[in-house]
Structures are given as C-alpha cells and as structure tokens.
Amino acid sequence: MNIILLGPPGAGKGTQAKRLETERGMKQVSTGDMLRAEVAAGSEIGKKVKAILESGQLVPDEIMVAMIEKRISQPDCAKGFILDGFPRATSQAIVLDEMLKRKQIAINAVILIDVPREELMKRISERVGDDGSRRSDDTPEVLRSRLEVYDAQTKPILPYYERDGRLKKVDGLQSIDDVGRAIDKILDVAGK
C-alpha cells in the first residue's frame, strides 16, 4: 500500500509516518528529512538547498522530483511507501501522477491531517528531535514563512485530489493515537 500524507508544518505527518513504518512495515519517504540529511552531509544538493530550508521556501521542483523518483524506486519501497512532504505544489502533484503511471505504481490513499494554525505554532515551538536538537527552521519567523508557503503553494493541491475523490481528511487536533486510529481506518478500507 502506498499513501500520501498531506498537512501543514507541525500537523503530525512525520509522527504518523513513523508509526505506520513500525506498525505496517511501510517506508517513510520524508523529503524534509532527506534534504536535511543532504545539508548535514555537505553534498552538492545540500549546499544548494541549505539557505532555502532556512528560509522556509520550497526547493526547486527539478531537485525534488529527481530525489523522489530515485527514492521510491529503491527496493525497500516495494512493500509500500508513505510520501511525507511531497507533493507540495500542484506542479509536483502532476509530475508525481505521471511518474507513478509510468512506473505502474498506484497510490491507495491521500490523507490530509488538518490542524488549525494556533496549534501548529504551539507544536513547532515545543518540538525537539530524538537527540534533543531543534530544527533550524523551527523559529517563529521561519515558521510564519513555512505556513505562508503552505497556504499559497501546497493548499491548492487539495482540490486536485478532491476532484477525483481521492482525498480523505483526518482531524489532526485529536491525540496522536486517535489520529493514528483514524488513518488506520482509512487504510483498512483502501486496502480492501
């Protein structure tokens, strides 16, 4: 089973993707994590995207599309993947559909984790990584620009997936476990 998790910064995409990875053996494909790993490694891509990540703007499609195509073609994605952070613009959604069609890969569910803005600000301001570190884009200023980018560039994807009835919405204000249960229900229906 392959799914797309959509939602604003701090909605809980990563939290739920990690849970699905543990419980269902699906692979989390987080473009944000992949980009941060490139920056940490000091790779060519990392050098190109560092300032973009720190500003909260989107990395150019050409980099993202190549990265996703390579990643979902790897054997560990064959049993199912969770796209976390991609697509993030209508142009990416269109290219993704073409890519998947070419590879004969189906997406079983597109799930939006819906959370109001005040709660996102609170979650991001409190978030610390597993190693106790903080993300450099989790400052109030950069978060504001990430939220603006979400509204301007990512939200317009929703009608694209709504049109053909693929989009399912989950109330992301519930507890982590309840959001998980709501996602599980959608996946159980989609898997039948």
Ligand code: AP5
């Ligand atoms: P990315 O890493 O994807 O960041 P994001 O979309 O801003 O989302 P976050 O990772 O901040 O939030 P999340 O939804 O994963 O929430 P989490 O589970 O951590 O992208 C970073 C940057 O990379 C972008 O700004 C862009 O520059 C670039 N980029 C990435 N993809 C790109 C693309 N496709 N195209 C172009 N550029 C791209 O949860 C947040 C916190 O809330 C945690 O502390 C968690 O414990 C807590 N929490 C989770 N669920 C709940 C709950 N139900 N109740 C209470 N607390 C909860």
Ligand code: MG
């Ligand atoms: Mg995340």
